[in-house]
Amino acid sequence: MCVLLFVAWVGEWPRELDAVLYSGYWRSPFEIFGPLFVPLPGIRMFTWQILLVALAPVCLVTPGAFRRRAFAMDAAIITSLGSIALTFMWGWMRGGAAYQAYYQLWRFLTALLVGLLLLSVIRKPRDLRALGVTVLVAALIRGTLVAYFYWVHVRGKIQARADYLINHDDSLLFVTAILVVVSWAFAKGRPSAWVFAALVSLHQLYAIVLNGRRIAWVELAMALGMGYVLMDPGRWRRRVTRWMMVAAPLVLLYVAVGWGRQGAIFEPIRALSTTGSNTDPSSLARQEEVRNLLYTMSVAGNPLLGTGWGWPYQKFTSIYANYSAEWVLALYTPHNSLLGLAVFGGLVGIGGIWLVVPVAAFLAARGYRRSTRAVDRAAAMVAVGILAAYSAHCFGDIGFQSFPCGLVLAVAIAVAGKTSAWTSGSATAARAAGAGRSEHPRP
Numbered sequence: 001m002c003v004l005l006f007v008a009w010v011g012e013w014p015r016e017l018d019a020v021l022y023s024g025y026w027r028s029p030f031e032i033f034g035p036l037f038v039p040l041p042g043i044r045m046f047t048w049q050i051l052l053v054a055l056a057p058v059c060l061v062t063p064g065a066f067r068r069r070a071f072a073m074d075a076a077i078i079t080s081l082g083s084i085a086l087t088f089m090w091g092w093m094r095g096g097a098a099y100q101a102y103y104q105l106w107r108f109l110t111a112l113l114v115g116l117l118l119l120s121v122i123r124k125p126r127d128l129r130a131l132g133v134t135v136l137v138a139a140l141i142r143g144t145l146v147a148y149f150y151w152v153h154v155r156g157k158i159q160a161r162a163d164y165l166i167n168h169d170d171s172l173l174f175v176t177a178i179l180v181v182v183s184w185a186f187a188k189g190r191p192s193a194w195v196f197a198a199l200v201s202l203h204q205l206y207a208i209v210l211n212g213r214r215i216a217w218v219e220l221a222m223a224l225g226m227g228y229v230l231m232d233p234g235r236w237r238r239r240v241t242r243w244m245m246v247a248a249p250l251v252l253l254y255v256a257v258g259w260g261r262q263g264a265i266f267e268p269i270r271a272l273s274t275t276g277s278n279t280d281p282s283s284l285a286r287q288e289e290v291r292n293l294l295y296t297m298s299v300a301g302n303p304l305l306g307t308g309w310g311w312p313y314q315k316f317t318s319i320y321a322n323y324s325a326e327w328v329l330a331l332y333t334p335h336n337s338l339l340g341l342a343v344f345g346g347l348v349g350i351g352g353i354w355l356v357v358p359v360a361a362f363l364a365a366r367g368y369r370r371s372t373r374a375v376d377r378a379a380a381m382v383a384v385g386i387l388a389a390y391s392a393h394c395f396g397d398i399g400f401q402s403f404p405c406g407l408v409l410a411v412a413i414a415v416a417g418k419t420s421a422w423t424s425g426s427a428t429a430a431r432a433a434g435a436g437r438s439e440h441p442r443p
Helices: 002-010 029-037 047-061 071-093 098-121 125-154 170-188 191-211 214-230 235-258 264-274 281-299 337-351 353-370 374-396 403-439
Strands: none
Touching (some): 002 047, 002 403, 071 098, 071 403, 125 191, 125 374, 125 403, 170 191, 170 214, 170 374, 170 403, 191 214, 214 264, 214 374, 337 374, 353 403, 374 403
16 A cells, blocks of 8 residues: 555656646656556556556455444544545436536545555554655655756756746645644654654755745644644643744744745745735636636536536636636636535535544544554654645645645544554453452552
């Protein structure tokens, strides 16, 4: 499973399938994995998907696959799958296009399957460590490649540089890597862990700056904020609060100096200040898209099932969101895919399909609060941060239809389910032991 995840995160699709990567100018040696992502004739699935399906029975039939796992997480996944089937059938019966519906759903379906399989194969804390290392190595590789591409192939050579160098979807991977090292440093509390976290975070932050995606800074802020809220009211939280109070004047000065300025050092300010603004063309296009989605919600489908999958949203206005004619699926994959989920799936979509996210957040928070092992606590904190960042990505940048982001979500689902189940078992044993001691007091 770790190998499949690693290949999915670092593998580079052929240029004819992904012209966004490196703006179409270059490919790294990881292009060797490209054939794994080419649709096979006749079945429209690619080899990576077939390998995952072939691995599924092995994961599910191994001894202990369904032991010590949170029933609530399994129930949420099954509910999500059932809700997808129901809204898919509703759209198909109304005349929706089956291929467009498949395109809208297959990445999220893959995330649910991977999450289910990871729940079956994670047995011990060392498996959580293996997942964390897989995410970290993949993010470091992607971050190094974007820096190499910029300094060797872009700087001083390509005048009309695109707004991004790698992919929209790498933002969540970079943010997750930062969460992994920072959460581990908090869990261990050793100076060496903090030094490692600082080095990795600087590397990933530089990759985020070069990639130029504003959503990454929103995701990072939300993820770190959730981590602070989750922390126990103890020594570390008091320290973080003091550091924040000390840093507040410096942050205000940084914002005052950097507001409206260009340059890599002020990139977070530029990104956060232009997000949702009424002057930025990209934000205006997003706002118009939201108006069109709300219009579709009011005139098509029904509140319970929406329009169904396989239907495009309707355009009420078309001033800013005029996408290329080659992007034939633009009306099926709105940037605000959370609102798109409400439009295409109705209440069943938001309440049923999306159920895995709040359930996983609850279970991960409970696992963090009750666990005593550093690996479990760090993994649970990462899962909560991922879920916040993934939700932001879905709200602003087609996260629901993102293949790499869906796999990051799958990791969070599995970590949440396992850490909660492990700590629930420990808590039950502790209560039983306490009851036994109370019934049989020592003489």
